[in-house]
Amino acid sequence: MFRNVLQGTVCAAVLLGAVGNAQAEGLTLKAPAKIAMVYISPRNDGGWTQAFDEARQKLETELDQKIQFVESVPENAAAITPVVDRLIARGANVIIGTAFGYSDTFLELAKKYPDVAFLNGSGTTNAANLESFYGRTYESQYLCGMAAAAASKSGKLGFVAANPFGQVNWTINAFELGAQQINPEATVNVVYTGAWNDPVKERAATMALIDNGADVIGQHVDSPTPQLVAQERGVHGTGYHRDLSEFAPKATVCSSMWVWDRFLAPELKKVIAGNWQPSATGALLSMQEGGTDISLTKDPIISAANRAKIEAERAQLLAGKKILYSGPLSDRDGKERIAAGQVMPDADLWKMDWFVKGVKTQQ
């Protein structure tokens, strides 16, 4: 039996070709590592890309080498391929992408350049020399939910979300689960804008939530608009991507932020050492593995007791001692989604289309 399995594995490896064999011992670069990053937006976009650029600067110190970057590369093959071709022609042999829309092109490029290591943030494709990575944003958003409930007087929280996708829905559920840790009665009203980066729609959504009594606004959209509106209206909010207190210092009590350097530094060291083995399913990073973290305000609106609770949960997550989506957990209609003692598989996380009790959304 075991023999058959082993044969099957060997067959699969042969089918994958020579590249597949390389996976077993790790990718070896043909020359000293030269790293380049490809950004989807300008490096000072205030959010997603800026977080990558901040990681790049830390990586330069940590790895003691210059890291090149190219800005504003749109998500289509005709734009990505020449950029990466040129970087590789100039000697780059580690390419880091930053977009979901780079996935397919990066897979093709990985086949074209089997000696180059590819990494892609928020991508979906993987190969012997390509690894996609993303953060378990629900962990940091869970802590933001705690902070939101701690800052709320009414217990009515609002959430401005982009599209009803799995990775947006998991942050909404986590936000509510976190809020319940502080105030079991807390509820979250969600408005989907249908766009990732439309300040007009985000403003309308935030105004509507505040009009309906929400006094802390969480967000999973790209611009800092919800925080700006919260500040204008004299309520509070929690940010996303980066520490948004930069834009709304009075309003933002907590932010879920990317800390890519914590993941990329050890990962790139493996690439440099020649023993990098990309995960076949991509790296979905917990806070322990260096995906996200939070930045919590010093404002006394969050009481010392609540601050201690948040920090305690954060320490648990950073130590990898807490798995948020573990059973028993039921949705708001009472249907059991995760049985007691079970942990939700990643495949189901990506498909999450149900909400926990206390979340109010459209269907």
Add this chain to the structure above:
Amino acid sequence: MDLLTHWLGNAPDFAVPFALAALGLILTERAGVLALGAEGLMLVGALAGIGMQLGVGVAGVSLLVAMVAAGAVSLLFALMVLVLRINQVIAGLALVFFCQGLTGLAGTVFGWTNRPVSGLNTVELWPLSELPLVGKIFVQNPLVYLTVLIFIAVVWFLYRTQTGLRLRAVGENPQAADAAGIPVLTYRLAAIVAGAALIGLAGAYIAVLSTKMWIADMTGGRGWIAVSLVIFARWSPWRALAGALLFGAIEALIPQLAATGVRLPQYFVLMTPYAVTLLVMIWVALGSRESASQPGALGEPFIREQRR
């Protein structure tokens, strides 16, 4: 009841950019120039307005600078369609792409992206603002009220002055207008620049007064909605204003409904603006049998002594 109050109160804020952009387009197209560049010119207005607001911080000045900037960029469009007589559809599309690239680059280079600015305080129209239910409609920033005055002024200009009559004549039958001694290209140039200034004001409204910040491509297709609004309003300013209010009302209603926590089908709600556009189009098409009021020479370059 609260829903109704908040909804009506927020609707003008969404309607004004559509209304101003549509009015600018009508002004240009009444002179016979097909203007598809609204999306790009709105971005120019938005960026210029934010830049000025970050630098000087006086909203009135920022809005004026936005109008001038959009007018200046439209000179390029005028050069293409009036002097070089490039196809107006292609020139309009090229203008949009040019402006998207230009504003994206400038916003990044100058570091204006995501930087919050202070807008304008709201002004209450007392005693109307004390009315039940509809009171919040009369608590808006000054440009909302000014928009109504701008509409009255432009309509008066187009339909009550000799210059307005000439401008419309240029759009209906440039050969006849030329024979009557009207300088066709001068009128068209003026109509392009004036229209662009209004479109730039619409963009600056979004950036400086509504969202109070700049992000690349922040107009999010609203310029295109204005283009379709003009067709659906059949080049009538008042109908365009009504259409803008309808669109603004729908855009304001969607998040209000969602925020109340009513469980409605999400995708159906996001579809409403487009569904309503279709319905109104059908209703307009069925309702009126009068001949289309599209300017007769819309989209046609003027070449003196050329037969039509």
